[in-house]
Amino acid sequence: AAEKAIVRLRKKIEARPDDPEYLLTVWGEGWCLRGDGHAQEATGGRAGTNVPSETRVVVPRPESDQIAAELRGSRRLVTLTGPGGMGKTTLAQGVALSLHREGLFEGGVWWVDLSESHSGTDLVLSAASSLGYRVQGSDLAADVVEMGQHLVGMGPTLLVLDNCEQVVEATAEVLSSWLADVPGLKVLATSRLRLRLSSELVVAMAPLGARDSIALFAQRARASGAVLEDTDPALPGLVDGLAGLPLAIEIAAAHVGLLGPAALARRLGERLMDLDTRRRDSEGRHKSLEVCLFISWELLDSSCQKLLALTSAFRGGFTLEAAESILAPAVDDREVYEVIQDLVDHSLLWVCPAGDAMRMQLLATTRSFVHRRCAELSEQDPAFARLVVSTKSAHAHWFGRFVEEETADGPERRATAQQLPASADDLGNLCAAVDYAIELDQPSDAVGAFLAAVPVFLLSARGLEQAIEVGTRIRQCLELEPDLLALVLRDVARAQWRLSRPSEAQGLARELLSLVEAGQAQSMRIQAFVLMSTVDWGDTEAAEAWLLRALEEADRLGLDGKLAHILADLGSVYGRSARWELADEALCRGLVLAEKWSDTRAKSGLLYQRGDVNRARGRLGAALRDFEASRALYQR
Helix, strand or coil, X not given: CHHHHHHHHHXXXXXXXXCCCCEEEECCCEEEEXXXXXEECCHHHCCCECCCXXXXXCCCCHHXXXXXXXXXXXXXXXXXXXXXXXXXXXXXXXXXXXXXXXXXXXXXXXXXXXXXXXXXXXXXXXXXXHHCCCXXXXXXXXXXXXXXXXXXXXXXXXXXXXXXXXXXXXXXXXHHHHHHHCCCEEEEEEECCXXXXXXXXXXXXXXXXXXXXXXXXXXXXXXXXXXXXXXXXXXXXXXXXCCCCHHHHHHHHXXXXXXXXXXXXXXXXXXXXXXXXXXXXXXXHHCEHHHHHHXXXXXXXXXXXXXXXXXXXXXXXXXXXXXXXXXXXXXXXXXXXXXXXXHHHCCCCEXXXXXXXXXXXXXXXXXXXXXXXHHHHHHHCHHHHHHHHHHHHHHHHHHHCXXXXXXXXXXXXXXXXXXXXXXXXXXXXXXXXXXXXXXXXXXXXXXHHHHHHHHHHCCCXXXXXXXHXXXXXXXXXXXXXXXXXXXXXXXXXXXXXXXXXXXXXXXXXXXXXXHHHCCCCHHHHHHHHHHHHHHCCCCHHHHHHHHHHXXXXXXXXXXXXXXXXXXXXXXXXXXXXXXXXXXXXXXXXXXXXXHHCCCHHHHHHHHHHHHHXXXXXCCHHHHHHHHHHHHHHHHC
């Protein structure tokens, strides 16, 4: 019956049925279709495919299962997006071959490479060639209709369109027609840009995690002949600078054999842009990161290029609010929001949730490329060079603008203290703001950014060292007003004290005290006395005297918001010397004030100190209740 059907079909499609050109016999296996030199498997009754196989070991990606599930279901168009070098082509090949093996598409699974396409006509010709079909190529509209009719005749078919960013508008137009006219057609597209079609599901490829990055690096390194262990201690730091980008990992792995991981990590940085994969069969567009990212750069209009270049001022990402404030002068004729959205659509910016807001960020590899473009534009265009300077100034002011609140005393500061951007997400930007402020002689902004970074610095020993380094550099490079100098002295002294360097801390504290006693930085009098009590903590009488001076000053000025914190320290001093009644009195008064001003941090500290006093007095039940209440407030 099958042979009779083949004979009938040949009579319909062949000019000479006895000498078939298209429907050929594969002896002992079945039949195959041939057209324009492209053999299409039909052996054993299975549909054909021309999807190239990946010969190297591939790291499993969670996006593969998601895409396959969508295409097995009712979804007809999935666009796999991501920056160049993220592995979109490799992932699409794996999904396509997997679906082909499942036999879901009777019309076959067909790969269409659009890397050399520059128009809608090129797209249709490439698709026709992959399917073994001929179109005239002279009338795009007619060719689209003809190809649509051919696809209808093929039955359920999956087209995989690779590198759609080359012809993204033409792709969207052609697919709109085919998806409307060909009920059995499904499409998997790979692109650096989304197609923006209503039927489209966009799956953005995420960078590899640390574990997968190390595994891929080790595999590629061994494949190039390097001797490497997955447990090499230098690997985590090395791959961290590669941003989870498979192409960057492959390029670095090709050079590790000569240098070793530690030396390679030290040499990378900007040099990574110029290294290549050292593979003769690498595509030209993926030969190096510079070439790969330059393709994306060329796809941008001038306003997007200008704004993207200026985003290199940020370190570690940024919010839309910060971008709109800092980058607005760069886009005269458009809203910053619109340009940022375009950069996200081009897979050059990543959007990540951060609490109630969203953060945009560049991959480390993209940032290196963009920094290079920014330097080139500055050399070529004096107006852009001035724009770079104004962007740095605006960046420094945005991240240093809280210094006025930090120098203010009194309970009114309670409402603004929580606005400080003291999060690990912005630590890179705060350090960058200090650099820009020093470069442009903006002392207030330098100190403001430093103060905002201090809460993050205090979380680790490395951070404390960084606080000392940054604070010292500000003092050395800028001429500071007494109030600003006092703030830097205070926080550098605290960092030295936490690192168990009492002599350095005491020297800085006494320098601050000298400023205050000379009639300067009077807004810091209370904090100077409290700091002296800290560095003299081993001397109970001296610590008590300093705290009583601070308490007297706060009472004199009516600064109830300061009193609660001073009373917490004073209660601790009384407790250490077993003066229980004085300790209870100080701590109870502090709790009343903390409750009055809704100062959660002060209340947590007061409860902890009271718990410590109760523990020392043998009141273990009361101590436990105080400790638990303090921890609950601290976690809030």
